Amino acid sequence: MKKSIAFVLPNLNAGGAQRVISSLANLLIKEYHVLIVVHYKCEPFYKLNSNIKINYCQLQYNTNTNKLHSLTNNYRLVKNLTRILKEHKTDIAIAFLPATNIYTILASKFAKIPCIISERANPELFHINAFWHTVRKLAYPFSSRLVVQTIGTKNYFKKYSKSEIEIIKNPLNxxxxxxxxxxxxxxxxxxxxxxxxxxxxxxxxxxxxxxxxxxxxxxxxxxxxxxxxxxxxxxxxxxxxxxxxxxxxxxxxxxxxxxxxxxxxxxxxxxxxxxxxxxxxxxxxxxxxxxxxxxxxxxxxxxxxxxxxxxxxxxxxxxxxxxxxxxxxxxxxxxxxxxxxxxxNPNEIASQWSTLINKLIEKQ
Missing domain, CATH: 3.40.50.2000 (Glycogen Phosphorylase B;)
Structure with a gap:
């Protein structure tokens, strides 16, 4: 029986992480039930296989930067993400980008499933604010695996991530x-x-x-x-x-x-x-x-x-x-x-992801 995987990211707009997830989802749909969960409702910029399901944590992007509203919004995102993962009987969650990685680590713990997180930017130069940096250092060790694309990024996260770190390059589209x-x-x-x-x-x-x-x-x-x-x-x-x-x-x-x-x-x-x-x-x-x-x-x-x-x-x-x-x-x-x-090569990259996904599901 096919296992169920969920990719989690902020949106499906034009962008590098969105392009990679779209490509991976299209490649892995043959082997898994694939769900893509995004923070808010939006139209996919990249073409997706019709068998891929899309779900949204909320209908609109929250532009209010008030601290109380931000805290409430973060709580709702994690709560709704947890609910979606449970409803779809997801076997593993795969998140891209820092804040989404943290939401997914929390939601996957509540859903009692493994999670893979992935960093796509250069962490030495792409700075997140002090709050998220601290939360990231606290949260990342609780992920099942951290996936990066380059040796430089791997060396950076070795400093504070106790999770195993793997390099998987991006697939050609x-x-x-x-x-x-x-x-x-x-x-x-x-x-x-x-x-x-x-x-x-x-x-x-x-x-x-x-x-x-x-x-x-x-x-x-x-x-x-x-x-x-x-x-x-x-x-x-x-x-x-x-x-x-x-x-x-x-x-x-x-x-x-x-x-x-x-x-x-x-x-x-x-x-x-x-x-x-x-x-x-x-x-x-x-x-x-x-x-x-x-x-x-x-x-x-x-x-x-x-x-x-x-x-x-x-x-x-x-x-x-x-x-x-x-x-x-x-x-x-x-x-x-x-x-x-x-x-x-797309098939080679998909095979590397599939091997990692299956390994973590079997360990669960």
Whole structure:
């Protein structure tokens, strides 16, 4: 008989954790009854198998930051999550992101089931407030297992988590991979995919591109965020409206991956850069900042891509210029990229999760 698993996360909006859970849920639905529990009602941004059930702890997002309201809201989230886990006879809960991890540890104890928690961001640079940091240190040892994506993140949590820590990399998106079409002609496009926020540092890319001899090349940024308007003004001030395009949020980025020749990534830090694995799987030549953590575990400098220091506009300009003017190098990076992604094969990642899930359920 199929076991029942529940993924828990804040929402189903566009985002790295949401993309990974959607991919995992679609992969694991063959083996398990899969439930996704989110804090509040929202429409899924990523496509989900019709057999996956979705449940909500509350109907609306609580924007009230009053301490009493926050405490009441947290209590309700844990109470409702516990109720949902019990009603669906869940065998194990799997949570992503710090606050949700803590709610799920508590709810899983009340529901008397094991739980896996997962950290997706770089904990050395992605700071949570003092209260949640303290609660996290107290709560995490009570999880059944902590899953991270990089060696750097594992080393950080070794300091205070008594739970076993496992590294499981993010799976390549199967649906996205199936849309790769080598017959689509490549265009002179440099692509960036990600939220337009401060840590992604796309203004560095915009300035670097505007400062090189780009000829008939275009820079396309896919994503949205609080920097959208400021980037729009920056592009206008540089008189680059015809060469730099803000495409906004796109649910299916395969069109851009299929057309682009170069992928540029400028983050200051990452939990794990899913978009680099996607770009490499589509055969794009990649240039990325060597930020903690992730890019250096995917890109070997001058072998299958370029790694540059964080915030180094000059190095970015040199790298982009080399990739634009050297099609042989682009092709070499493209061919070597696919060979380096075997560890991110969706079925392999799903198998690692399945092994861990079954082990913890059997121990219960």
């Amino acid at each position: 199967s649906d996205l991979l199936n849309k790769r079409d080598v017959l689509i002609p490549k265009e002179n496009i440099i692509l960036n995919v990600g939220r337009l926020i401060e840590i992604k540092n796309q203004d560095l890319l915009i300035r670097a591109f505007s400062n090189i001899k780009h000829g008939n090349w275009k820079l396309i940024l896919v994503g949205d965020g609080d920097r959208y308007e400021s980037y729009k003004k920056l592009i206008s001030s540089l008189k680059m409206e015809e060469h730099i395009i803000l495409a906004g949020n796109i649910s299916d980025v395969s069109e851009y991956y299929n057309k682009a020749k170069i992928f540029a990534f400028t983050s200051k830090h990452e939990g794990f850069p899913n978009v680099i694995t996607e770009a490499m799987s589509f055969g794009l030549a990649c240039i990325s900042t060597d930020c903690p953590f992730g890019p250096s575990e995917l890109i070997k400098n001058n072998e299958n891509g370029f790694l540059i220091p964080v915030g180094d506009q000059k190095a970015l300009e040199i790298g982009l210029t080399e990739l634009i003017n050297n099609p042989e190098l682009r092709n070499a990076f493209s061919e070597k990229s696919s060979l380096s992604l075997q560890a991110n």
